[in-house]
Amino acid sequence: MPDVLIELFSEEIPARMQRKAADDLKSLVTNGLVEAGLTYAGAAAFSTPRRLALSVEGLTAESKPVREERKGPRVDAPEKAIEGFLRATGLSKEQLEVRDEKKGQVYFAVIEKPGRTAAEILAEVLEKAVRNFPWPKSMRWGAGSLRWVRPLHSIICLMSDEQGAQVVPLEIDGIVAGDVTRGHRFMAGDAFRVTGFDDYEAKLKRAKVVLRAEERAEMIWHDATNQAFAQGLEVVDDKGLLAEVAGLVEWPVVLLGAIDDAFLGLPPEVLQTSMKEHQKFFSVRNPKTGRIEKFVTVANMETADHGATILAGNQKVLAARLSDAKFFWENDLRIAKAGMGAWRESLANVTFHNKLGSQAERIARIAALAGEIAPMVGAEAALAVQAAEVAKADLSSEMVYEFPELQGLMGRYYAEAAGLPAEVAAACEAHYSPLGPSDDVPTAPVSVAVALADKLDTLTGFWAIDEKPTGSKDPFALRRAALGVIRLVLVNGLTLPLGAVKGVSDDLLSFFHDRLKVFLRDQGVRHDVIDACIAMDGADDLALLVKRAEALGAFLTTDDGENLLQGFKRANNILTQAEEKDGVEYSFGADVKFAEDEAEKALFAALDAAEAEIAPAMAAQDFAAAMAAMAQLRAPIDAFFEAVQVNSDNQVVRRNRLNLLSRIRSICGSVADLRVVEG
Structure with missing residues (x-):
């Protein structure tokens, strides 16, 4: 059973495309081999800036007829x-x-x-994969028709077994497959031949190419953290940047550089963002002060001067970049200290949405709503309004224009510079949160009020103009906004009836409920349990809804809960069928004086006792107590159905028993709509 080595050697592949390209090569080739009747033991794909590689082990030698x-x-x-x-x-x-x-x-x-050889199939599959490769962007060069992300120079397509290695005959637009590759662009010598994957990887490393991206990343992080630690510093963790930089080099050489003292007064987030976005540098922090003082850059080659020339060039470019950031920062601070009025006025000329007005109009709506919400979340209304009025002022700042990802954070810095209360400054940064299911949730009352107002205004506004999410399309991130409201309410334990918020229609409330189901499903709460609680009054109070659903879910996991549910469904089914048949509603008039059986009398007494406990428990939102009272009905209901025939020949007795079943339905239904709970 032969092994296969494939390499597609080209000019530099953008780092952001490498991982997916390696995965695509693996799936295209292995799926093609399997579809043609071959099997294999294992496969692994690799990428460097100049190559995609694939190793397939234990391939069958031929397909069966x-x-x-x-x-x-x-x-x-x-x-x-x-x-x-x-x-x-x-x-x-x-x-x-x-x-x-x-x-x-x-x-x-x-x-x-007829069966075909693996070599014949592999050549066909690889050519199809190369010609139909799903690059996000590709180019055509020369006279050929082949499109690739960058000019493709050579192809290795090699099969090897105990007898040796053979090149699979293959030609794509004049590129003939072989067993030859090249090492590092600058530090390696001539091209060299390979005989299989192990030989290929070992010779690449001798030629200053680390094939595995995760190994390059590990080398970078190890050297960077060691160099920083030696100077009493620490590298700011950034896994995304680490993966990207590992895709920029074939032979990583880590260099630690200094930031000019003139820029150390910039906010650390500004330094970090500028260096990451413009230079792909890692930030190095002083753990005692929190200041960003140095940087790590990763070169793609070793030099005689140990990187001194490279580092000097990088520091020169960095100084120019940071000079821009310093200029923005100082200009912005002057406006902030003057009260940010210029920025707030300019937002009147910035359109939020052509049907929802300008950013200034939107801010006015958010401020009004934040003032209304403030008492519900324990915030001072005046502070909430003030925070909402300045929370988005930084959108007009030069720093946020240059680095949009710093919006909110810069708002906090500018609010502090303007001498605004600490609660207002904190809300400027926190009001965008949470941005996702794992993002931190604000808990400071003023921040919570503004964050809720911001998200609710977005949702009610787009609902009003009928711009709702459809299918997978959600251009205005309304699902994220709804999840943000849900998490703000639940984490802070807020009593916030959404039905009382202006603009929250029944349709929008249903959208909240759908988002809540998704959120709770990930936490193990069943969808039918949530539905049973949504059907009850007060379902617009999300915290109350979740509390009820959790109590019901816990109850239904017990023997009493499971058996009571079956008894309830039996009672409801008999009652529903009788009402449809008779054309009447059996909803009142059950009287113990018509009871003929002791089990029937016992059920009357049990229902009276349960109702007396459930009603006050539900009024006090003590759902656990309500569930415990409901659990006491399990045995009497079971005994009733064992001893009594509901559809008695005596019509008076039959009607009385049906009305008794109606009491089961109404009393249990005062806790949750058990009709929608799956058995």
């Missing part, structure tokens, strides 16, 4: 139907077989496909 029979039309079918069958099978009419069946003679096609 295949004999396939296809039933076609009847012999007397229209000629066009027969011609279509011939086209589908690739056979002539003379090659078809005629067989007798119950409804007459029918054409059959017997298609025999």
Whole structure:
């Protein structure tokens, strides 16, 4: 069973495309091999800036012959139907077989496909993969028709076993597959031959190429943290940047550089963002002060001066970049200290949405809503309004224009510079949160009020203009906004009836409920349990809804809960069928004086006792107590159905028993709509 080595060697592949490209190469080739009748033991894909590589182990040497029979039309079918069958099978009419069946003679096609060698199949599969590779962007060069992300220089397509290695015959647009590759662009010598994957990886490393991206990342992080630690510093963790930089180099050389003292007064986030976005530098922090004082850059080669020239050039470019950031920062501070009025006025000329007005109009709505919400979240209304009025002022700042990802954070710095209360400054940064399911949730009351107002204004506004999410499309991130409201409410334990918020329609409330189901499902709460609680009054109070759902979910996991549910469903089914048959509603009038059986009398007493406990428990939102009271009905209901026939021949007794079942439905239904809970 041979092993396979594939390498596609090209000019530099953008770092952001490498991981997916390696995965795509693996899936295209292995899926193609399997579809052609081959199997394999394992496969792994690799990428560097100049190559994609694939190793396939234990490939079967050839595919098995295949004999396939296809039933076609009847012999007397229209000629066009027969011609279509011939086209589908690739056979002539003379090659078809005629067989007798119950409804007459029918054409059959017997298609025999001989087995093929792995080399023949591999060449076909790889050529198809290369010609149809799903690059986000690709280019054509020279006179050929092949498109690749960058000019493709060479291809290795090699099969090896105990007898040795052979090149698979393959040519794509004049590029003939071979067993030759090249090492590092600057530090390696001539091209070299390889005999298999192990030989390939080892020779690449000798030629200053680390094939595995995760190994390059580990080298970078190890050297960077060691160099920083030696100077009493620490590298700011950034896994995304680490993965990107590992895709920029084939032989990582870590260099630690200093930031000019003139820039150390910039906010650390500004330094970090500027260095990351413009230079792909890691920030190095002083753990005692929190200041960013140095940086790490990763070169792609070793030099005689140990990187001194490279580092000097990088520091020069960095100084120019940070000079811009310093200029923005100082200009912005002047406006902030003047009260940010210029920025707030300019937002009147910035359109939020053509149907929802300017950013200034939106801010006015958010401020009004934040003032209304403030008492519900324990915030001072005046502070909430003030925070909402300045929370988005930094959108007009030069720093946020240059680095949009710093919005909110810069708002905090500017609010502090303006001398605004600490609660207001904190809300400027926190009001965008949470941005996702794992993002931190604000808990400071003023921040919570503004964050809720911001998200609720977005949702009610887009609902009002009928711009709702459809399918997978959600251009205004309304699902994220709804989840943000849900998390703010639940984490802070807020009593916030959404039905009382202006603009929250029944349709929007249903959207909240759908988002809540998704959120709770990930926490193990069943969708039918949530539905049973949504059907109750007060379902617009999300915290109350979740509290009820959690109590019901816990109750239904017990034996009492499970058996009571079955008893309830039996009572509800009998009652529903009787009401449909009789055309009346049995909802009142059950009287113990018509009870004939002791189990029937016991159920009357149990329902009276449960109702007396459940009603005050529900009023006090003590759902655990309500569930415990409901659990006491399990045994009386079971005993009733064992001893009593509801549909008695005596119509007075029958009506009384149906009305008794109605009491079961109404009392249990005061806790949750058990009709929608799955058995």
